[in-house]
Amino acid sequence: MSELIKVKINEQEFKVEKGARLIDVCRENAFNIPSFCYYQDLALQASCRMCLVRIEKMPKLQTSCTITCTDGMIVTTQSAEIEKAQRAMGEFLLANHPLDCPVCDRGGECELQEMIFDWGDVEERFVEPKNAQPEKFLSPIVANDPQRCILCKRCTRVCDEWMGEDAIEAGNRGVNTVIGTYGGWLGCSQCGNCIEVCPTGTLLDAVYRHETRPWELDQTISTDVYSSDGMQLSIGSRGGFVHRIVARDRYVDGLNGEFLDVKARFAHEFINHADRIKTPLIRYKKGGKLIPTTWDEAIHFVASKFKESGNNVGVVASARLTNESIFALKRFATEAANSDNYAVSDAYDLAPFFNNLSVPLATHKEIRHAKTILLIGGEPEEEQTFTAKQMRQAVRNGGAKLIIVHHTPIRLTHQATQFIHVNPGSLDAFALTFADKTDVGVLKKMGAAQSEIDDLLRTIGESEGDFIIMFGRDLSAEAQATLANAAGNFASETRRVLLHPLPLYNNSVGANDMMTGKKPLQDVLKSSKVLLIGGGLSEENARALANKDFVVVQEMFETATTEFADVVLPAASFAEVDGTFTNNTGFVQRVRQAIEPVHQAKADWIITSMIAREMGVDFGYNFSASAAFKAVADSILAYSGLRYPILKDESRPVQAKYAVVAEKKDLSNEADALLQRIEALPDEAEKNTVTPRVGHKLHRVTTMTGKTAQFHLLANGNPKPDNLLVSPLVQFNLDGTPREETKAQVAAVGVGDKIEDKENVAHKVVLK
Numbered sequence: 001m002s003e004l005i006k007v008k009i010n011e012q013e014f015k016v017e018k019g020a021r022l023i024d025v026c027r028e029n030a031f032n033i034p035s036f037c038y039y040q041d042l043a044l045q046a047s048c049r050m051c052l053v054r055i056e057k058m059p060k061l062q063t064s065c066t067i068t069c070t071d072g073m074i075v076t077t078q079s080a081e082i083e084k085a086q087r088a089m090g091e092f093l094l095a096n097h098p099l100d101c102p103v104c105d106r107g108g109e110c111e112l113q114e115m116i117f118d119w120g121d122v123e124e125r126f127v128e129p130k131n132a133q134p135e136k137f138l139s140p141i142v143a144n145d146p147q148r149c150i151l152c153k154r155c156t157r158v159c160d161e162w163m164g165e166d167a168i169e170a171g172n173r174g175v176n177t178v179i180g181t182y183g184g185w186l187g188c189s190q191c192g193n194c195i196e197v198c199p200t201g202t203l204l205d206a207v208y209r210h211e212t213r214p215w216e217l218d219q220t221i222s223t224d225v226y227s228s229d230g231m232q233l234s235i236g237s238r239g240g241f242v243h244r245i246v247a248r249d250r251y252v253d254g255l256n257g258e259f260l261d262v263k264a265r266f267a268h269e270f271i272n273h274a275d276r277i278k279t280p281l282i283r284y285k286k287g288g289k290l291i292p293t294t295w296d297e298a299i300h301f302v303a304s305k306f307k308e309s310g311n312n313v314g315v316v317a318s319a320r321l322t323n324e325s326i327f328a329l330k331r332f333a334t335e336a337a338n339s340d341n342y343a344v345s346d347a348y349d350l351a352p353f354f355n356n357l358s359v360p361l362a363t364h365k366e367i368r369h370a371k372t373i374l375l376i377g378g379e380p381e382e383e384q385t386f387t388a389k390q391m392r393q394a395v396r397n398g399g400a401k402l403i404i405v406h407h408t409p410i411r412l413t414h415q416a417t418q419f420i421h422v423n424p425g426s427l428d429a430f431a432l433t434f435a436d437k438t439d440v441g442v443l444k445k446m447g448a449a450q451s452e453i454d455d456l457l458r459t460i461g462e463s464e465g466d467f468i469i470m471f472g473r474d475l476s477a478e479a480q481a482t483l484a485n486a487a488g489n490f491a492s493e494t495r496r497v498l499l500h501p502l503p504l505y506n507n508s509v510g511a512n513d514m515m516t517g518k519k520p521l522q523d524v525l526k527s528s529k530v531l532l533i534g535g536g537l538s539e540e541n542a543r544a545l546a547n548k549d550f551v552v553v554q555e556m557f558e559t560a561t562t563e564f565a566d567v568v569l570p571a572a573s574f575a576e577v578d579g580t581f582t583n584n585t586g587f588v589q590r591v592r593q594a595i596e597p598v599h600q601a602k603a604d605w606i607i608t609s610m611i612a613r614e615m616g617v618d619f620g621y622n623f624s625a626s627a628a629f630k631a632v633a634d635s636i637l638a639y640s641g642l643r644y645p646i647l648k649d650e651s652r653p654v655q656a657k658y659a660v661v662a663e664k665k666d667l668s669n670e671a672d673a674l675l676q677r678i679e680a681l682p683d684e685a686e687k688n689t690v691t692p693r694v695g696h697k698l699h700r701v702t703t704m705t706g707k708t709a710q711f712h713l714l715a716n717g718n719p720k721p722d723n724l725l726v727s728p729l730v731q732f733n734l735d736g737t738p739r740e741e742t743k744a745q746v747a748a749v750g751v752g753d754k755i756e757d758k759e760n761v762a763h764k765v766v767l768k
Ligand code: SF4
Pocket: 142, 155, 158, 159, 160, 163, 165, 166, 167, 168, 186, 188, 189, 190, 191, 192, 193, 194, 195
């Protein structure tokens, strides 16, 4: 523990860590310090001068965000002198800021509005005309009202430090300074974190803007349904409709702070989309149409078909479902259908990793404060965005060493201390050499030099503190088992080793935990004539359903999988159910129901248990999600003792208790398989030198993201429109081609005008 020193704040004495930041110490001890530019864990800006305090023996008021505590420091945070100075700063901030909070999208959540209202009676002596500017679009999903900016530069710092993108910057000088983009259009990953941290209504969510007032929304804390990072978020809903998703700190305090990515924040329009399946559907005849039916009829029909088929039922669970739903599907297989033919649809099998775990899993906080990080394969900046943010900050703000071993110069290599650029397909070779020091002439196969490996080993050898090894899905199962098993070898008295897997789906880890004893998906698809599928399969896997006798699919939308279904049962989205997801650090986190299930949808675990009950097997859940979770916790060792109340507080996530293998396992079979694969690699190979474009995975249009219209424009090149005052959705077709029919109307729109879009996207249009 660091040295403790004494400081006196407002006549009270405190013991604090030497070097602690004064603003944090004051706030931790309930002394309110106003601030705009200060943001914990970002580089200091010190421009707003709101956080002023008086420190004894210092000649003038000091900004508490820039002061570190020293022994014997005597501080005053409230006095007439301090308030006068702060009020004067408030007056300056309002010099150009419009006083029209009732029409601002941030009204009710704006930090500037709150501060000024809290003070009351703020003078406004500036009588000069304000520097008014029109509200415009910076991208399909980031809108901008420049005149509301107070130049705190939180946005530019998160873009730089969290995202490594540096896509927005302050332009112009003096009173004309504005936050702008390079070339007038944002070609970034569109994370929206600049919107989240903006204390005013300057940067705005263009998917949601002007839909509701924030105080009209019910806020429900839940977990992201896209990334395996398990980001905590708040679902804003009203009257059964999800309007927006934020990580705003006034609503939610999860492991990700205010960080979210483009999918978590903006791709929520699938929830209330018109294409949701509305009732159960039965295809009475192969090749016939799906006909709407009642739940009673559908469940009875499905149960009788499953009973007729004997023990040949295959069960597949999507890694997007909650733990409760996946576990119910497994129970259905083993208890109702008496079958051991069950699988997860995620092609990435985490079993080899977890069965060989030689060190604990790293948390995201540990990644942020790691001293050395080794990334082998994967692309966290596109798939596990919060992990990527923690890595960038570990390097940028914590001085960590980042070593990347990859076949592709991914964007994160720009932050790397060392990049070992290997030949395509040779990551397994690296894994085996690194873990087992096996010399099979692999350097040539990898296209790497011995000196590169020596440098890597030297860096690890010299590193003290946490050393984190993370790897992506592009390593084979054998390579993952080998690395997980060998990680412990790199520990020393001063170095702790931690592992971090990079699976794709929000509940890949939970699916692996729930489906103990699962079979490979292809085996289940091949060997079963009758199937129950929770969620969708890839188009390629779905084709394997063509010749099956009977297929039941629990889904939200009609997909390539439901094309082959004899019965489709409408499943509820994550916003309509209670449950849990387990993230890539092993945290078991709550999913909470924000709205009633739309139309006739039901939670997957309810659907599955209804079919089982009709077949004579009662899971005993009695329509209670907490009972469904208790069954999980009573059966899965790593979850033993967990209950919903224990998982209540998102600021204190609970990690599942994964067994760490104490003894090094005999993995000679895995090593043989790896050696064979390595020997088959060519001696010479051309390296991939192209860095993939920002968003090439994040902006992909899928069944869920494609229901948010803006994703189509992002995926189709994110074209810059002619008129920034009008929504790109009005100016482009979804494939990114210009909409000729709106051209004349759009060209006529100037500042102060308003246009209506004929195709019901009027609420997405600038109404100014
Ligand atoms: S959306 Fe994200 S990447 Fe784009 S400018 Fe804002 S913070 Fe930067």
